Amino acid sequence: MIKQNFNLTSLNTFGVSVFADYYCCLESESQLTTLRSLVAPIFYLGGGSNILLTKNYHGTVLHNCIKGIEILEEDESSVLVRAYAGEVWHDFVTETINAGWFGLECLAYIPGTVGATPVQNIGAYGVEAKDYIEKVCVYDFKTGNFEYYQNEECHFAYRHSIFKTELQDRLIISVDFRLSKKAIVYHRFYPALQEYLAEHGIAQPTPKDIYQAVISVRQSKLPEVTEIGSAGSFFKNPVITTQHFSELSIRFPQLSSYFYDEDHVKVPAGQLIDILGFKGKYESNVGMYEKQALILVNLGGATGEALHQHSIKVMNAVYEKFKICLEPEVIIL
Structure with a gap:
């Protein structure tokens, strides 16, 4: 059934209040042939955890709910x-x-x-x-x-x-x-996972140990979307040249990097944002989360446009300080 003027607040993890002109929940493949005449443009919605809705959607939101x-x-x-x-x-x-x-x-x-x-x-x-x-x-x-x-x-x-x-x-x-069906052999773990495994005395982790470690680490850093509006990591970790990183590391010796290829490294976007002091600083219930600077949060009642403008503010500050262009991981509509 197609619904009109549908409120999408509960279907996006930022909890932004916007409306779609038309909304349809797709529950089976058999419905597909009946939906060829949906009002354009059509936006395919999943869990709503990777989108920032800045305004009402003048088209059809097709919510993919096919399971199995x-x-x-x-x-x-x-x-x-x-x-x-x-x-x-x-x-x-x-x-x-x-x-x-x-x-x-x-x-x-x-x-x-x-x-x-x-x-x-x-x-x-x-x-x-x-x-x-x-x-x-x-x-x-x-x-x-x-x-x-x-x-x-x-x-x-x-x-x-x-x-x-x-x-x-x-x-x-x-x-x-x-x-x-055989346990994957990991040759290295990211520091946060390694710390968890060491703290729990796990020298040879099973897949289930790793699964539990990942959940624990993510829970310690990420807000529960049922309590605080967010979409997980808002920005991609930027890839820069090794020369650029060498120049930055002189000014910012605490800056981390991860191997990308022979000429490039990946830099933690959250660390760049943290260095600039955005972490845990909120204005009108909008800001970068106090436990993880990479996460843009809506503490309640913020509009999608306010969240978007704050992300632009962060991007501009990062470029001005580090000459690095951050790219949103989240889809912005």
Whole structure:
């Protein structure tokens, strides 16, 4: 059923009050053929955890609520499992761990749905969704056909895929993941995870240990979206040249970096923002979270435009101080 003048407050984790001219909840593939005449433009909504709505949406919001998990192939070493776009991502990760299917443990507790996973190529602690995605099924409303894209055809990059560019008009229906039945060997852990494991006396962590560590660390740094409006990490971690980093490290010796390639390093955006003093500073209930400077928060009642303007203020300050351009990870509408 298509609803008019629909309030989206409860469907975006920033808790911003905006309205869509039209709203439709898609619960099964059988509905697709009846939706060819939706009022344009159409925005595909998943968990609402990676968007900042700055104004009312004059078009149709299509809420993808198709759910289901099924095994497609299985042998002694791996399993190919299909998850439909409306499945809650963390619930899916939990189910894979409990089933003895490994690979996604570092991606636990990331808000959102499965459908957003290939679009954003979500990642955490050195693991990205692309490492385990085998195929993505999408629907093209223009032709009325389903299309299938193998991993290499998705053009995955850091928080990027073809579904954010050439194929942004396609609706993701399901994602196939190739997971291991043997524990993944991690050659290094990010400091926060290593600290958790050391504190708990875990020298040889199992996938479930890593899963629990990730949840604990994320809970210690991230606000609960049911209590404080946010969308997780608001900015991507910027990639800069090694020469640029060398110059910065003279002025800011505390600045961290992570290997990207021979000529570039990745710099923590949250640390840049923290150095500038934005962390925990709020104006009109808007600011960067006191436990993690990378997270833009709405403490209550803020508009999407106020949140957007604060993000621009942060971006401008980072560029002025470090000559680094921050790029939002969140979709801004």
